[in-house]
Amino acid sequence: MKNKALVWMCGLLSAIMAFTSCTNFLEEDPKTFLSPSEYYTTENQIKAAVDGTYDGLDDLLSSDLEIATVHLFNLEYLVGTSYRPRAAGNEQNQFLLLSGLEESNGIIRNFWKTTFFPLENCNSVIQNVSATDIISESQKAKYLGEAYFLRAYYYFQGVQLFGDIPLKTEPTVDLNTVKIPRSPKEDIYNQIVEDLKKAEQSGLDWSDKTGHVSMGAIKTLLAKVYLTMAGYPLQKGNEYYQLAYEKAKEVIDSGAFSLFADYKDLRASENENSGEHIFMIQREAQDAGAPFHFGLLPYPEQPISITPAYGGGLAPRKEFYESYDDQDIRKRNEEFFYTSKPKYGDPETTITLDVPYLCKYWDENAESTGKSGANIPVYRYADVLLMCAEAKATLDGGSTSDAIAVDAYFQVRHRALPNEARPTSITVDQVLKERAWELCYEFTGWYDMLRTHRAFDPVSKQMVDLFGYQAVNHTYPFKESDLVFPVPLREKELNPLLGEDVVR
Secondary structure, eight states: OHHHHHHHHHTOGGGGGGOOOOOTTOOOOOOSOOOHHHHTTSHHHHHHHHHHTTHHHHHTTOOSTTSSOOTTHHHHHHHTSEEOSSOOOHHHHHHHTTOOOOTTOHHHHHHHHHHHHHHHHHHHHHHHHHHOOSSOHHHHHHHHHHHHHHHHHHHHHHHHHHSSBOOOOSOOOSGGGTOOOOBOHHHHHHHHHHHHHHHHTSOOOSOOTTSOOOHHHHHHHHHHHHHHHHSTTTOOTHHHHHHHHHHHHHHHHHOOOOOOSSGGGGGOGGGTTSTTEEEEEOOOTTTOOOHHHHHTSOSSOOSSSSSGGGOOSOEEOHHHHHTSOTTOGGGSBTTTEEEEEEETTEEEEEEEEEEEEEOTTOOHHHHHHSOOOOOEEEEEHHHHHHHHHHHHHHHTTSEEOOHHHHHHHHHHHHHHOTTSOOOSOEEHHHHHHHHHHHSTTSSOHHHHHHHHOEEEETTTTEEEESBTOOOTTOSSOBOGGGGSOOOOHHHHHHOGGGOOOOOO
């Protein structure tokens, strides 16, 4: 029984043969157990294996019975600018209340699994595609570029959440290679950078309307990694802020991406994988439920969507909603938020709500069918612009008049407040506040807090030091031990070499 658990835990290399995916470019769904030597023998098999490495992205959207409990919501609870209208269980309350994350928490284990299951698939693809001679060298480079990017992405999520984690870059061939100790954070980051530099040599196009990895996605992630390495916990400083600035500027200078004129365009199906969207999690209505659409509905339920009973998973705190300038377009009804909606089946009747709810993931298709094929943004151009501005302002001592950085910040700010004049200089805190407002509920806020040790206080509308700050819904102020997830108890039982947890 224990050996079976170990196989399940690590997602052995042959697990790539058992995908059931929501990504719309997975054209093959093999069900049998095959070894790599039996599988990587045709171009179609290789393509299916590469496409399978994307499966871990959709796993991030997993939930319990698809009812208001998308696991990613828990990262927003930690930020402290949201709440859960529906009653929460003990495991969710550990995030909601900042009451101490326990190693037995099943949500923690899910975050661990969504790092290490897909990593095994990436390792298998990298090893076997590198060795094949049945596809052209240019196609091989592109497939490897996708796999290197995704391995870097999964490791980046893992190291930010858990700190020191096992570093494994070869596929599992037997159970003796499963039990390995954790590696230092810096080793993980160095591997991430190495993988992304290899991905940069892949020859992939700057953008990809099919939803595959593009050069824009690769360089965006590398900019984000450099920005994180510059801050906490590695604190590599100005050298890496410069690298982040330069990498973000490469994305800007490519001309491949631009901000949408209207915020509603962000959730328009015809705009997926284009324009402002650099990289998205691909979804198809026939395969996916609608955990985002339904999980974000009002609770107690209101008749604004078909089957409205499953809402209440995540909502903005009123203090955060009110922190936006009254002239900010993002605050208008049905932009980032809504306070009223037409009644489902009776659009002439308006349902007015007592509190704001999140509109970023509203899906008109799911509103009437109960199934959502809407993609979920991972990286968008506004994020790149703000990374560019933040990196340069930090490099210049906390504020900058650099024209490129100021313009990057102003593009994002001007869309929200078109009557606001272009500033001559910007500060780091201005940029961080703009990140809080622009990228809210896109699951970046917690990572920003980890790397800056700063938090946005919606009551004072100011950036504050993280340690000692207590968000409205939290039980305690933030402390250093809150910044790293414990390794799940079950994983430590299966692999004693993981050792005990330490503060990052």
